[in-house]
Amino acid sequence: MSVLVSGGAGYIGSHTAIKLHESGRDVVIADNFSNSSERIIPRLEKLSGCMVPYERADLCDKAAVERLFNKYSFDSIIHFAALKAVGESVANPIKYFNNNLISTLNLLTAMRETGVRNFVFSSSATVYGAPASVPITEDFPLRAVNPYGRTKLIIEDILRDLKASDVNFNAAILRYFNVVGTHPSGFIGEAPCGIPQNLFPCIAQVAVGKIESLPVYGNDYPTRDGTGVRDYIHVQDLADGHIAALDRLQAKGGLLTYNLGTGCGYTVFEVIDAYEKASGKSIPVEVMPRRPGDIAECFADASLAKLELGWQAKFSLDDMCRDSWKWQKNNPGGYE
Numbered sequence: 083m084s085v086l087v088s089g090g091a092g093y094i095g096s097h098t099a100i101k102l103h104e105s106g107r108d109v110v111i112a113d114n115f116s117n118s119s120e121r122i123i124p125r126l127e128k129l130s131g132c133m134v135p136y137e138r139a140d141l142c143d144k145a146a147v148e149r150l151f152n153k154y155s156f157d158s159i160i161h162f163a164a165l166k167a168v169g170e171s172v173a174n175p176i177k178y179f180n181n182n183l184i185s186t187l188n189l190l191t192a193m194r195e196t197g198v199r200n201f202v203f204s205s206s207a208t209v210y211g212a213p214a215s216v217p218i219t220e221d222f223p224l225r226a227v228n229p230y231g232r233t234k235l236i237i238e239d240i241l242r243d244l245k246a247s248d249v250n251f252n253a254a255i256l257r258y259f260n261v262v263g264t265h266p267s268g269f270i271g272e273a274p275c276g277i278p279q280n281l282f283p284c285i286a287q288v289a290v291g292k293i294e295s296l297p298v299y300g301n302d303y304p305t306r307d308g309t310g311v312r313d314y315i316h317v318q319d320l321a322d323g324h325i326a327a328l329d330r331l332q333a334k335g336g337l338l339t340y341n342l343g344t345g346c347g348y349t350v351f352e353v354i355d356a357y358e359k360a361s362g363k364s365i366p367v368e369v370m371p372r373r374p375g376d377i378a379e380c381f382a383d384a385s386l387a388k389l390e391l392g393w394q395a396k397f398s399l400d401d402m403c404r405d406s407w408k409w410q411k412n413n414p415g416g417y418e
């Protein structure tokens with residue numbers, strides 16, 4: 083029996099695939115490589131010391147999903163495959179609803195038809211919209227503020243409905259905060275296609291000289307230094323959170339919902355300082371107006387995952403910057 087990792091060639095999926103292998107599980111990756119590269123596969127094989135079975139498959143193609151489930155025997159699915167650019171989702175909501183919802187429905191249908199019970203879902207702190215306060219606990223009100231976030235919220239609702247309809251169906255909804263850092267080997271990492279929109283990949287590209295200066299979106303928020311506060315979590319910690327959630331699903335079942343964050347918030351300027359220290363490079367900045375849709379502060383109360391999964395983030399902001407820089411400086415062109 084294997085674990086299907088949809089989107090396993092992507093940033094978070096690939097790091098989790100390695101951890102799954104380390105936890106003694108067989109892994110099958112399915113990816114359409116729309117925002118990832120097939121060139122990651124030999125690197126995953128080198129890191130895990132064995133062949134990594136993978137299929138090029140578009141999960142929106144029902145027949146392709148059926149072929150996947152006929153070819154392999156899965157006991158669990160970890161579903162990372164999705165489009166995730168907020169701005170693009172606002173410009174093209176139909177693309178987001180089609181891709182993120184149809185692929186998930188196809189997987190859930192194939193699971194039901196083949197008796198696979200355990201589903202781990204990549205959700206996001208975006209489902210809290212603009213929270214009334216911080217830290218955020220899992221019982222905060224949920225509200226989507228853009229089509230990308232709405233796809234996450236709709237899928238969460240689908241999973242809650244499925245659990246209510248079928249006691250044998252188990253799901254873990256994992257709400258990620260801001261995932262950064264890379265495998266400590268510097269051998270796999272985040273390789274965004276095109277111009278990066280998120281803070282860490284932007285800083286990394288400024289540090290390596292690909293972008294001239296870092297836009298800082300707003301220095302007039304009601305925070306310590308006026309810039310936005312986020313809960314940055316190392317991708318290695320996040321991947322461990324998936325293993326802990328899967329362990330629990332496989333042992334006890336249920337419908338589980340956890341915040342995966344560190345519980346600490348850092349401002350944009352604090353992140354820049356830490357990155358400058360880790361890289362030895364100076365990061366020129368240009369203060370810009372606030373980015374539409376951004377909130378002042380967002381950080382997790384991650385105590386439920388600690389209590390129920392025994393999981394807690396271990397890596398510091400300095401670790402995140404060190405590993406991000408190692409990847410960036412060794413692979414300035416990503417996987418190409």
Ligand code: UD1
Pocket residue numbers: 166168169206207208231260261279280281282284296297298299300309310311312350373374375376
């Ligand atoms: C973004 C998405 C969120 C998604 C998450 C993970 C938006 C509005 N939100 O979160 O829905 O779940 O990524 O993919 O896109 N910043 C700069 N300069 C930059 C980039 C970012 O100052 O070049 C600032 C932002 O204003 C924010 C912080 O850095 O205060 C973090 O931004 P980012 O990395 O884009 O993540 P979020 O906006 O928190």
